[in-house]
Amino acid sequence: MSAPGTYVLRDSATMLRRNLRHMARYPSMTIMLVGQPLLFLLLFTYVFGGTMGAGLPGGDRGDYLTYIAPGILTMTVASVSIGTAVLVANDMTDGIIDRFRTMPLAKSSVLTGHVLAAMIQTALALAAVGAAAFALGLRTAASAADWAALLGLLALLSYALTWFTVALGLASPDPETASNLPMVFVLLPFVGSGFVPVESMPAGLRWFAAHQPFTPVMDLLRGLLAGSPDGADAAWAVGWCAVLGTAGHLWSRRLYRTRAAA
Amino acid sequence: MTTKNPAVEAYGLRKAYGAREVVAGVDLTVPAGTVYALLGPNGAGKTTTVRILTTLLAADAGTARVGGHDIRRAPGRVRAAIGVTGQFSAVDGLLTGRENLRLMADLGHLAGPRATAVTARLLARFGLADAADRRAATYSGGMKRRLDLAMTLVSGPRLIFLDEPTTGLDPRSRRELWDVVRELVADGTTVFLTTQYLEEADRLADRIGVLDGGRLVAEGTAAELKRRVTGGHVELHAADAARAAELARRLPGAVADPAAPAVTVPYDGSVGALRRLLAGLDDDGSVTGLAVHTPDLDDVFLALTGGAAAAEGVRA
Ligand SMILES: Nc1ncnc2c1ncn2[C@@H]1O[C@H](COP(=O)(O)OP(=O)(O)OP(=O)(O)O)[C@@H](O)[C@H]1O
Numbered sequence: 066m067s068a069p070g071t072y073v074l075r076d077s078a079t080m081l082r083r084n085l086r087h088m089a090r091y092p093s094m095t096i097m098l099v100g101q102p103l104l105f106l107l108l109f110t111y112v113f114g115g116t117m118g119a120g121l122p123g124g125d126r127g128d129y130l131t132y133i134a135p136g137i138l139t140m141t142v143a144s145v146s147i148g149t150a151v152l153v154a155n156d157m158t159d160g161i162i163d164r165f166r167t168m169p170l171a172k173s174s175v176l177t178g179h180v181l182a183a184m185i186q187t188a189l190a191l192a193a194v195g196a197a198a199f200a201l202g203l204r205t206a207a208s209a210a211d212w213a214a215l216l217g218l219l220a221l222l223s224y225a226l227t228w229f230t231v232a233l234g235l236a237s238p239d240p241e242t243a244s245n246l247p248m249v250f251v252l253l254p255f256v257g258s259g260f261v262p263v264e265s266m267p268a269g270l271r272w273f274a275a276h277q278p279f280t281p282v283m284d285l286l287r288g289l290l291a292g293s294p295d296g297a298d299a300a301w302a303v304g305w306c307a308v309l310g311t312a313g314h315l316w317s318r319r320l321y322r323t324r325a326a327a
Numbered sequence: 328m329t330t331k332n333p334a335v336e337a338y339g340l341r342k343a344y345g346a347r348e349v350v351a352g353v354d355l356t357v358p359a360g361t362v363y364a365l366l367g368p369n370g371a372g373k374t375t376t377v378r379i380l381t382t383l384l385a386a387d388a389g390t391a392r393v394g395g396h397d398i399r400r401a402p403g404r405v406r407a408a409i410g411v412t413g414q415f416s417a418v419d420g421l422l423t424g425r426e427n428l429r430l431m432a433d434l435g436h437l438a439g440p441r442a443t444a445v446t447a448r449l450l451a452r453f454g455l456a457d458a459a460d461r462r463a464a465t466y467s468g469g470m471k472r473r474l475d476l477a478m479t480l481v482s483g484p485r486l487i488f489l490d491e492p493t494t495g496l497d498p499r500s501r502r503e504l505w506d507v508v509r510e511l512v513a514d515g516t517t518v519f520l521t522t523q524y525l526e527e528a529d530r531l532a533d534r535i536g537v538l539d540g541g542r543l544v545a546e547g548t549a550a551e552l553k554r555r556v557t558g559g560h561v562e563l564h565a566a567d568a569a570r571a572a573e574l575a576r577r578l579p580g581a582v583a584d585p586a587a588p589a590v591t592v593p594y595d596g597s598v599g600a601l602r603r604l605l606a607g608l609d610d611d612g613s614v615t616g617l618a619v620h621t622p623d624l625d626d627v628f629l630a631l632t633g634g635a636a637a638a639e640g641v642r643a
């Protein structure tokens with residue numbers, strides 16, 4: 066038998082290939098997951114943009130587009146993670162997971178494969194949504210360093226959120242439930258700083274909106290796009306991603322070992 | 328794993344769900360290179376036992392060594408030594424048959440050319456070459472089952488667990504699968520299988536364990552198990568009720584059924600007894616036909632698993 070750990074990369078890469086094939090053969094899901102944030106982008110820019118933009122200090126439709134871009138990007142990451150939860154839940158109900166669990170695979174390579182595939186899918190989805198936003202007139206003052214930080218932050222968010230949704234997929238009794246649970250993450254930007262400033266919300270909601278994990282992430286994205294990131298936002302955003310990712314990772318590993326072995 | 332050590336050794340395995348003990352103290356030994364069949368009705372605990380032995384499920388009590396390694400202390404080494412085909416299909420429906428096999432080859436760390444060769448050989452051997460590039464989701468039940476088994480064989484395990492490998496297969500596919508098992512055994516592979524079919528256990532297994540309600544109620548070779556059961560008989564069809572009654576008077580232990588009309592004579596399954604019985608019959612047309620019923624594993628199965636009433640047929 067091979068020493069555990071020797072084949073982590075190889076097994077994870079094998080699983081990654083499998084998951085990318087799944088995505089390619091299940092295109093309706095990918096289209097739905099990328100279409101969702103695109104739809105919100107168009108809806109909020111053209112339908113609500115004029116009125117909402119007027120609510121921002123000295124703003125118009127274009128300013129509103131720039132304001133919501135971080136929320137839309139965050140929503141894109143969350144949307145793709147729904148697909149991951151469904152693919153994981155499919156595996157669990159398919160019986161193939163039992164095959165994997167009776168094979169001498171490198172630790173958690175099955176799950177790592179899912180996360181890596183999701184991150185690749187997220188990158189493609191973000192490229193599509195980002196391109197659409199720029200086509201609609203998104204303005205940015207970001208420097209090269211800001212761009213690097215922005216991409217790093219999106220990768221970190223994707224990593225953290227996907228580990229969490231892998232756990233949700235493992236915890237779901239069926240793929241339907243798995244597709245519903247992460248919906249929370251898609252809607253979370255609305256009850257945060259994604260589409261309106263939190264100061265405009267009533268007291269209780271404002272407190273939640275100001276303190277939920279996505280708000281510092283979206284504020285930092287907004288700062289980076291404007292070329293003036295805030296240090297406190299960065300600390301909170303990275304902190305939240307670390308917490309979410311670590312919790313998701315540990316929870317997933319635990320569920321993978323115990324689920325169906327009850 | 329050396330040939331001297333048993334491939335599977337289990338002592339006092341127990342597993343309960345809530346208050347219900349579904350595996351209630353199973354001891355078994357499977358010598359390397361042999362076929363062991365775990366035979367039992369629905370809910371007997373076959374799958375649970377297999378899941379424990381294949382490291383999918385932790386037993387509440389008991390110990391087992393599989394492929395020479397302790398299932399609790401060295402599950403990784405056990406997994407490296409075994410191949411498992413579960414009761415329910417474990418193929419990736421979104422991948423083609425070829426890709427499924429290739430996935431197993433990659434996870435088994437076979438080198439590229441070797442992986443390609445093994446994949447092609449297994450596709451041909453399991454009659455899947457024509458369907459190799461179709462998604463497994465489009466396969467028939469029998470094809471999925473064959474792919475499932477082929478996937479288990481990719482890495483060439485020396486100890487294989489098959490949980491109800493032929494359930495749901497048509498008679499022809501079942502025979503083909505039996506042939507595969509025989510080939511594996513000829514290569515020296517140890518096979519642990521479960522089945523609800525007595526014929527299957529009878530044909531394939533060196534030793535059979537009859538599992539009922541989580542307990543091994545009998546264990547032995549097919550012949551040993553058959554010897555534990557009475558119930559063999561010869562049925563003589565008589566020309567009319569009067570002659571049936573007359574035959575019943577003449578033959579020891581015979582019982583007449585005037586309605587058929589026929590006579591049932593106890594029979595131990597030997598050639599000598601049959602010869603003596605036939606010698607005692609006149610060729611005068613009073614017997615129009617006969618049917619021999621030897622005790623088979625069905626009798627054993629029903630007697631051993633059917634509860635108190637059926638157990639009367641079992642010699643302790
Ligand atoms: N996760 C579980 N929770 C509760 N009960 C279970 C669980 N798994 C199995 N059982 C029960 O344990 C008993 C044995 O199940 P098992 O699947 O081992 O039987 P089996 O012999 O494989 O049956 P079959 O021939 O139908 O496959 C059954 O009564 C089943 O309902």
Ligand SMILES: [Mg+2]
Nearest residue numbers: 373374375414
């Ligand atoms: Mg079963």
